[in-house]
Amino acid sequence: MSDVADRVKKIVVEHLGVEPDKVVDNANFIDDLGADSLDTVELVMAFEEEFGVEIPDDAAETIVTVGDAVRFLEKNKKS
Amino acid sequence: MFELSGKTALVTGATGGLGQAIARTLHAQGASIAISGTRAEVLQRLAEELGERVHCLPCDLSKPEEVQALVPAAEAALGSLDILVNNAGVTRDRLFLRMKDDDWQSVLDINLTAGFRLARAALKGMMKRRVGRIISITSVIGTTGNAGQGNYAASKAGLAAMSKSLAAEVGSRGITVNCVAPGFIVSPMTDALNDAQKERVLTSIPAGRFGAGGDVAACVAFLASDEASYVTGQTLHVNGGMAMI
Numbered sequence: 001m002s003d004v005a006d007r008v009k010k011i012v013v014e015h016l017g018v019e020p021d022k023v024v025d026n027a028n029f030i031d032d033l034g035a036d037s038l039d040t041v042e043l044v045m046a047f048e049e050e051f052g053v054e055i056p057d058d059a060a061e062t063i064v065t066v067g068d069a070v071r072f073l074e075k076n077k078k079s
Numbered sequence: 080m081f082e083l084s085g086k087t088a089l090v091t092g093a094t095g096g097l098g099q100a101i102a103r104t105l106h107a108q109g110a111s112i113a114i115s116g117t118r119a120e121v122l123q124r125l126a127e128e129l130g131e132r133v134h135c136l137p138c139d140l141s142k143p144e145e146v147q148a149l150v151p152a153a154e155a156a157l158g159s160l161d162i163l164v165n166n167a168g169v170t171r172d173r174l175f176l177r178m179k180d181d182d183w184q185s186v187l188d189i190n191l192t193a194g195f196r197l198a199r200a201a202l203k204g205m206m207k208r209r210v211g212r213i214i215s216i217t218s219v220i221g222t223t224g225n226a227g228q229g230n231y232a233a234s235k236a237g238l239a240a241m242s243k244s245l246a247a248e249v250g251s252r253g254i255t256v257n258c259v260a261p262g263f264i265v266s267p268m269t270d271a272l273n274d275a276q277k278e279r280v281l282t283s284i285p286a287g288r289f290g291a292g293g294d295v296a297a298c299v300a301f302l303a304s305d306e307a308s309y310v311t312g313q314t315l316h317v318n319g320g321m322a323m324i
């Protein structure tokens with residue numbers, strides 16, 4: 001697993017209180033990890049802070065699985 | 080009860096009658112406060128009187144860029160922000176047929192839109208910390224309506240409906256969102272009424288007196304406190320019974 005994937009996983013586990021082994025690449029935040037829509041907004045805020053990026057609303061809407069987040073952040077991260 | 084030691088609050092309109100009473104009460108309950116208004120020297124005087132735990136943050140809420148900077152400035156001064164009191168408000172009374180677009184827009188901008196922007200800015204930190212209180216001062220007029228105050232009534236009803244929607248969104252995060260709706264509160268405006276006018280108004284108030292700033296401020300302190308954590312999406316009417324809702 002990449003460094004980005006590890007950091008994303010840590011945030012998701014902490015925020016949603018799910019088992020680490022459920023946080024796999026194709027896990028959907030809402031359908032598989034029990035997030036509600038407010039959780040997804042908070043996750044995006046947490047990713048922004050952790051990686052020093054701004055995630056615009058239209059990009060945030062495309063981040064629906066753990067893998068989506070990892071790929072977006074690998075491409076755009078600043079820190 | 081209603082102890083606020085260790086908590087932080089931003090009060091807008093703290094140069095006005097009600098805002099000063101709210102700022103004094105939250106401060107007396109132990110909160111550290113940031114006080115805001117356009118008149119810097121009035122803020123300064125209040126700060127000097129109250130002593131420690133007070134920060135002055137002058138801001139013109141009709142200017143979007145100043146509104147945007149206010150919550151970050153409060154968080155910088157206070158460390159973080161637990162309690163937002165949207166109290167600043169203006170009237171531009173006109174009969175409907177005479178109401179200009181600008182009479183409408185300026186009241187909506189300051190009373191409603193600034194409140195929305197401040198709440199949105201304050202929410203970020205509150206969501207992270209899983210605590211928060213957003214309290215907006217509305218008015219009995221927002222519920223009953225009043226001739227000559229179409230713009231003002233709309234702005235206050237808007238704040239109440241906004242607060243309910245936000246309360247539904249963030250209830251699971253330990254954040255409550257409520258309104259306090261004053262009726263007739265003693266102010267330079269009520270002082271200017273003559274005895275006959277006062278008499279007439281008072282017959283419609285079962286409590287038999289005009290309200291005081293402290294009556295409103297006590298309700299704000301309650302809603303800001305830990306004891307009120309199960310009260311959200313509500314309007315607390317403080318009007319001596321002049322309207323029972």
Ligand SMILES: NC(=O)c1ccc[n+]([C@@H]2O[C@H](COP(=O)([O-])OP(=O)(O)OC[C@H]3O[C@@H](n4cnc5c(N)ncnc54)[C@H](OP(=O)(O)O)[C@@H]3O)[C@@H](O)[C@H]2O)c1
Pocket residue numbers: 091092093094095096097098115116117118138139140141166167168169189216217218219260261262263264265266
């Ligand atoms: N008094 C009543 O009977 C009564 C009844 C029902 C509801 N209310 C509500 O209670 C709140 C306080 O009223 P009040 O009686 O204390 O009125 P007030 O004495 O006229 O105070 C109004 C406050 O709003 C601030 N304000 C106005 N325009 C502003 C702007 N562009 N930018 C920043 N601040 C601005 C003023 O600050 P500056 O002067 O420094 O600009 C002042 O501190 C209002 O929302 C009002 O609608 C009052």
